[in-house]
Amino acid sequence: MDKSSSQRLPPLKxxxxxxxxxxxxxMLREATVLPLVFFTLxxxxxxxxxxxxxxxxxxxxxxxxxxxxxxxxxxxxAASLFHAATFFVLFPRVMPLRxxxxxxxxxxxxxxxxxxxxxxxxxxxxxxxxx
Amino acid sequence: MNTEQINAKNVSTKHISVKRxxxxxxxxxxWQQYELPVDDSTSLLDALNHIKEQLDSTLxxxxxxxxxxxxxxxxxxxxxxxxxCKTFLRDYEGEIRxxxxxxxxVQRDLVVDMEIFLEHLAAVKPYLIDDNPVKAFxxxxxxxxxxxxxxxxxxxxxxxxxxxxxxYSACPQFGLNPExxxxxxxxxxxxxxxDSRDHGKKQxxxxxxxxxxxxxxxxxxxxSKVCPKHVDPAAAVNQGKVEAAKHTLIALFKG
Ligand code: SF4
Ligand code: FES
Numbered sequence: 001m002d003k004s005s006s007q008r009l010p011p012l013k014x015x016x017x018x019x020x021x022x023x024x025x026x027m028l029r030e031a032t033v034l035p036l037v038f039f040t041l042x043x044x045x046x047x048x049x050x051x052x053x054x055x056x057x058x059x060x061x062x063x064x065x066x067x068x069x070x071x072x073x074x075x076x077x078a079a080s081l082f083h084a085a086t087f088f089v090l091f092p093r094v095m096p097l098r099x100x101x102x103x104x105x106x107x108x109x110x111x112x113x114x115x116x117x118x119x120x121x122x123x124x125x126x127x128x129x130x131x
Numbered sequence: 132m133n134t135e136q137i138n139a140k141n142v143s144t145k146h147i148s149v150k151r152x153x154x155x156x157x158x159x160x161x162w163q164q165y166e167l168p169v170d171d172s173t174s175l176l177d178a179l180n181h182i183k184e185q186l187d188s189t190l191x192x193x194x195x196x197x198x199x200x201x202x203x204x205x206x207x208x209x210x211x212x213x214x215x216c217k218t219f220l221r222d223y224e225g226e227i228r229x230x231x232x233x234x235x236x237v238q239r240d241l242v243v244d245m246e247i248f249l250e251h252l253a254a255v256k257p258y259l260i261d262d263n264p265v266k267a268f269x270x271x272x273x274x275x276x277x278x279x280x281x282x283x284x285x286x287x288x289x290x291x292x293x294x295x296x297x298x299y300s301a302c303p304q305f306g307l308n309p310e311x312x313x314x315x316x317x318x319x320x321x322x323x324x325x326d327s328r329d330h331g332k333k334q335x336x337x338x339x340x341x342x343x344x345x346x347x348x349x350x351x352x353x354x355s356k357v358c359p360k361h362v363d364p365a366a367a368v369n370q371g372k373v374e375a376a377k378h379t380l381i382a383l384f385k386g
Pocket of ligand 2: 176194195196197198199200201202203204205214215216217
């Protein structure tokens with residue numbers, strides 16, 4: 001049979017992901033980027049404020065302390081942890097690690113990644129906790 | 132076995148709704164209900180056979196091995212792609228809705244046109260390619276290809292695919308763009324790329340590295356959930372992305 005003999009269906013509708021719990025979870029994972037964009041914008045604003053001088057820096061600090069911004073940034077933290085959790089589980093499937101011909105168990109790779117997160121967090125608190 | 136043990140098999144009556152499509156008599160698909168006796172061991176395929184033999188001989192569906200090996204009995208059960216012979220009605224309470232596999236054109240009742248799937252499989256050259264064999268093949272003294280258990284282990288999981296197409300019905304990217312090579316074809320390509328006896332990676336990479344190749348995958352991951360053979364096509368496709376990226380980089384440096 002030649003190529004044209006097989007029919008093609010019309011593409012899915014935009015709301016395809018509402019059909020199934022699994023797809024909604026996937027969309028949630030993708031949506032974690034939204035609060036993270038907000039957090040990144042906050043950081044950029046902070047750097048601009050720093051360049052502009054003491055007054056706008058104080059303004060930025062006040063802005064960061066406002067309840068709405070705090071809530072949004074907590075949301076961003078939760079979103080990034082959720083994303084990390086799902087990503088870490090996927091990682092060994094995308095990059096299976098082999099040592100001397102034997103594949104490393106998935107759990108070991110996932111645990112290793114979380115150990116990395118804890119290490120970075122500890123380093124962060126050690127650096128900035130003293131200020 | 133005494134009668135009590137036989138009775139303990141939980142015989143009951145269940146309703147299943149089947150999406151019918153009979154292009155000769157009606158242009159539109161419609162739902163039809165069947166009522167049938169089931170026990171703990173009744174598979175969905177048994178149920179379809181019962182309907183065909185006892186209730187309604189006009190029902191069309193595919194099957195062959197009834198042991199999860201031929202890959203022909205795939206249908207949607209309550210919206211999820213499943214093998215009919217590996218699905219048991221005892222696991223379903225309430226409504227059971229049977230539809231043809233999603234994202235494929237329906238020919239009749241539960242029978243879909245798999246042509247596009249076969250085209251995609253063929254596109255990735257799913258066979259051993261060895262253009263420069265160490266030794267020329269001599270039919271008088273044929274020499275087998277040797278492979279160690281470690282070399283086999285690298286691709287074995289990806290070689291378990293039975294071409295049932297369930298992963299294509301689970302993949303929204305294939306639903307959105309049927310030209311996407313899709314989970315099984317990309318997995319098959321990866322399986323041959325990982326095979327120590329094969330040297331066809333370069334030829335396959337051209338196919339894989341297209342937008343319709345690995346890059347259309349957004350790692351929804353449902354394909355791996357529905358795969359009846361635990362092939363993990365999502366893993367294979369995304370390992371293919373790593374390979375494709377490496378391939379591009381290497382090509383860049385070679386100029
Ligand atoms: S990868 Fe799994 S679901 Fe997809 S065709 Fe092969 S056996 Fe079926
Ligand atoms: S009948 Fe062969 S896989 Fe189900």
